[in-house]
Amino acid sequence: MTLENIYYIGQTIAVVAILASLGAIWIQLRQSNRLAKLETTRSIWMDAGERVYSHVDDDEKAEFLQRALFSQDDLTDADKTRLYLILSSMFTTFENGFVMNQSGMMNERFWPRMRDSMRDYIRPERGRRWWRIARKRTFGGDPEFCAEVDAVIAEILAEEKS
Numbered sequence: 001m002t003l004e005n006i007y008y009i010g011q012t013i014a015v016v017a018i019l020a021s022l023g024a025i026w027i028q029l030r031q032s033n034r035l036a037k038l039e040t041t042r043s044i045w046m047d048a049g050e051r052v053y054s055h056v057d058d059d060e061k062a063e064f065l066q067r068a069l070f071s072q073d074d075l076t077d078a079d080k081t082r083l084y085l086i087l088s089s090m091f092t093t094f095e096n097g098f099v100m101n102q103s104g105m106m107n108e109r110f111w112p113r114m115r116d117s118m119r120d121y122i123r124p125e126r127g128r129r130w131w132r133i134a135r136k137r138t139f140g141g142d143p144e145f146c147a148e149v150d151a152v153i154a155e156i157l158a159e160e161k162s
Contacts, residue, residue, distance in 0.1 A: 040100055041107040048093045048114065055086050069124045087121060087130045088138050094118045095145045102144065119152050128153060 056062040068075060068083040075083065097114045100106040121127050131153065135146050 040105045041110050044097045051089055051093050069126050098145050123156055
């Protein structure tokens with residue numbers, strides 16, 4: 001075996017080692033991205049859960065939310081403000097989930113569940129009235145999210161007609 005043949009064998013081994021190293025780096029990057037996506041999803045899920053719970057963590061809060069969304073009773077101005085802030089808080093979480101989902105930073109199976117939760121808050125007429133105001137006042141800077149909420153409302157209205 002000549003020195004030249006040994007050189008070519010060495011070069012081939014070096015190329016294989018470089019390709020194996022690049023493959024290992026690629027696998028690590030995919031795992032890191034997957035873990036980051038799962039962590040983001042967990043964080044949004046925990047935030048949404050904490051917000052929901054904070055609005056119903058005692059009897060008075062739960063009764064208020066039930067009355068504010070589902071009863072036909074008149075609300076005081078203070079009740080209207082409270083409901084506006086509660087729904088704004090929840091929809092900010094939904095907007096965060098929507099943006100993270102659109103950017104690919106959230107597990108894709110999570111957004112449909114979050115969207116269904118959003119439906120629960122805007123299914124009642126008071127929720128839809130809130131959205132008409134909040135759409136302009138609070139969420140107008142995010143037209144894609146507004147279009148998503150509008151689509152959910154359109155689905156609700158279509159279900160109510162049938």
